[in-house]
Amino acid sequence: MATAEFMGKTFTVDEDGFIDAYENFCPEWVQWVKTQEGIEEITEEHERVVTVLQEYYEKNGIAPMVRILSKVTGFKLKHIYELFPSGPGKGACKMAGLPKPTGCV
Amino acid sequence: MPEGILCNKKTIDTKEQLDAILADASGNQYYEEMNHLDIDKVALWTTIRKTFKSRFKTWLEICAHCGLCAESCYYYLANNRDPKQVPSYKIKTTLGELIRRKGDVSNAFMQMCMDTAFAKCSCCTRCGVYCPFGIDMGIMFSYLRGLLFSQGFTPWEMKIGSGMHRIYRAQMDVTTEDWVETCEWMEEEWEDDYPGLKIPIDKENADIMYTLNAREPKHYPQDIAEAAVLFHLAGENWTAPSEGWEATSLTMFAGDWPACKMQVENVYAAMKRLKPKRVVGTECGHAYRATVIEGPYWAGIKTGQPPVENLHYVEWVAEVLRTGKLKIDPAKKIKEPVTFQDSCNYVRNAGLADIPREIMSYIAEDFREMKPNREHNFCCGGGGGLNGIGRYREERNIGFKVKRDQILATGAKLVVSPCHNCWDAIRDMEEIYHMGIKWTFLKPLLIDMVEVPEHLKPKEE
Numbered sequence: 001m002a003t004a005e006f007m008g009k010t011f012t013v014d015e016d017g018f019i020d021a022y023e024n025f026c027p028e029w030v031q032w033v034k035t036q037e038g039i040e041e042i043t044e045e046h047e048r049v050v051t052v053l054q055e056y057y058e059k060n061g062i063a064p065m066v067r068i069l070s071k072v073t074g075f076k077l078k079h080i081y082e083l084f085p086s087g088p089g090k091g092a093c094k095m096a097g098l099p100k101p102t103g104c105v
Numbered sequence: 106m107p108e109g110i111l112c113n114k115k116t117i118d119t120k121e122q123l124d125a126i127l128a129d130a131s132g133n134q135y136y137e138e139m140n141h142l143d144i145d146k147v148a149l150w151t152t153i154r155k156t157f158k159s160r161f162k163t164w165l166e167i168c169a170h171c172g173l174c175a176e177s178c179y180y181y182l183a184n185n186r187d188p189k190q191v192p193s194y195k196i197k198t199t200l201g202e203l204i205r206r207k208g209d210v211s212n213a214f215m216q217m218c219m220d221t222a223f224a225k226c227s228c229c230t231r232c233g234v235y236c237p238f239g240i241d242m243g244i245m246f247s248y249l250r251g252l253l254f255s256q257g258f259t260p261w262e263m264k265i266g267s268g269m270h271r272i273y274r275a276q277m278d279v280t281t282e283d284w285v286e287t288c289e290w291m292e293e294e295w296e297d298d299y300p301g302l303k304i305p306i307d308k309e310n311a312d313i314m315y316t317l318n319a320r321e322p323k324h325y326p327q328d329i330a331e332a333a334v335l336f337h338l339a340g341e342n343w344t345a346p347s348e349g350w351e352a353t354s355l356t357m358f359a360g361d362w363p364a365c366k367m368q369v370e371n372v373y374a375a376m377k378r379l380k381p382k383r384v385v386g387t388e389c390g391h392a393y394r395a396t397v398i399e400g401p402y403w404a405g406i407k408t409g410q411p412p413v414e415n416l417h418y419v420e421w422v423a424e425v426l427r428t429g430k431l432k433i434d435p436a437k438k439i440k441e442p443v444t445f446q447d448s449c450n451y452v453r454n455a456g457l458a459d460i461p462r463e464i465m466s467y468i469a470e471d472f473r474e475m476k477p478n479r480e481h482n483f484c485c486g487g488g489g490g491l492n493g494i495g496r497y498r499e500e501r502n503i504g505f506k507v508k509r510d511q512i513l514a515t516g517a518k519l520v521v522s523p524c525h526n527c528w529d530a531i532r533d534m535e536e537i538y539h540m541g542i543k544w545t546f547l548k549p550l551l552i553d554m555v556e557v558p559e560h561l562k563p564k565e566e
Contacts, residue, residue: 015498089324
């Protein structure tokens with residue numbers, strides 16, 4: 001697996017840039033993904049999405065459907081894409097430290 | 106006979122099994138267990154004797170080693186014409202050897218077969234077009250995948266995909282309730298712009314029943330909304346089934362034969378239950394292959410046809426543009442150079458090559474063909490499930506070079522790609538090789554280009 005160094009931390013990432021283990025998630029990881037995803041500034045709304053994804057993942061062991069993400073955050077789909085231009089399944093899951101979703105994504 | 110906890114010969118049929126394998130991020134434990142997996146040689150040879158029939162036997166025997174398949178294979182071209190990438194070599198040293206040894210093979214041999222069947226062949230079937238005998242290694246590698254799966258040798262993501270289908274009848278964890286609720290949500294979010302927009306569920310005797318790919322409700326629900334908008338604007342009498350909506354089949358890529366049958370029969374049951382005049386499938390290549398080309402045989406339908414006439418999405422688009430049900434605003438046609446990615450699964454394997462050209466003639470002013478194209482086009486580089494398999498990322502990315510160079514040679518900055526897999530491959534290709542291109546499905550393009558009938562426009566406040 002490749003590694004990425006950022007803000008004094010070394011992250012091990014999979015072939016698609018997702019963190020190797022959820023346990024290794026930290027605030028620096030969020031900043032690293034921000035630079036990778038071309039997101040200008042991390043807002044409270046980004047943090048809200050990350051928290052909802054993590055809470056769901058901790059309970060279910062998998063990323064939620066976008067519908068659930070929208071329902072719990074109250075954000076419309078278009079707004080989720082404004083926050084994470086590469087989409088909820090890619091950018092948002094990556095920032096939250098979730099594994100890459102499997103299947104045709 | 107060591108069977109791993111995660112990597113074993115059992116299929117995944119329960120949520121507990123699925124949760125356990127999902128928790129093994131990247132399949133680290135799974136692949137470690139695979140190193141110790143024994144081969145049940147008796148069972149393997151029994152399966153071969155039951156399933157290895159005259160066509161494959163003949164193909165393996167009559168290959169004249171002429172080498173004409175070499176240049177047809179994009180892996181051969183992308184890997185500096187490595188002789189080990191010649192299709193006939195690849196199949197002879199895997200399936201051919203497995204047969205010659207009557208299934209008496211080692212763990213290392215089975216892993217070599219798995220690596221070859223998934224990372225040196227995307228089952229694009231291009232070699233079959235160039236072989237003077239019509240020998241199709243892609244079809245044989247699909248068969249080999251089935252033998253490998255029966256012994257527990259399948260990539261981690263494929264095992265998960267197979268389990269998803271077995272549990273959810275979808276390649277992702279989308280239940281009937283999730284699916285229907287997502288449709289309702291998309292209606293709500295889009296009805297301001299398209300008053301009266303509906304996603305009719307389980308309507309009987311509609312003109313069209315629409316089938317999809319689970320990624321759409323799970324990760325890309327806008328695709329569902331866009332399909333609904335275009336049906337709405339075209340005035341179609343359509344529906345989507347509450348069950349049997351998922352037409353893809355990772356079971357096919359994995360080689361889980363019993364689950365291929367289970368999955369496609371679920372889709373056919375929806376066709377029989379709702380009795381639509383026709384079925385239109387989403388912009389997916391392998392869903393078409395699974396439902397229309399291979400499915401009838403899995404389901405044992407003697408006519409070789411699905412229960413209801415099926416159209417790929419491109420066929421529906423060409424039809425509504427041809428008949429004027431959808432009208433393109435001439436001012437909004439694509440002005441920039443644009444090219445089209447022929448999907449192996451519905452162009453080479455189903456003969457739909459004329460259809461995309463017809464569509465491009467309606468929507469583009471500067472359409473540029475890739476060379477070669479139509480039935481001769483190269484795979485996107487991510488087919489056969491390869492996009493979703495982390496273990497073979499490096500091999501996939503090398504294979505991408507052929508498609509990359511084909512796209513760049515057109516000078517086009519936009520690639521129309523009505524296949525989820527091709528779309529993903531081109532997205533990843535851009536991320537890796539920075540080609541400066543964009544890629545798109547047909548649906549969002551059309552929504553930006555079609556004329557909205559006056560009575561369907563939102564009323565001014």
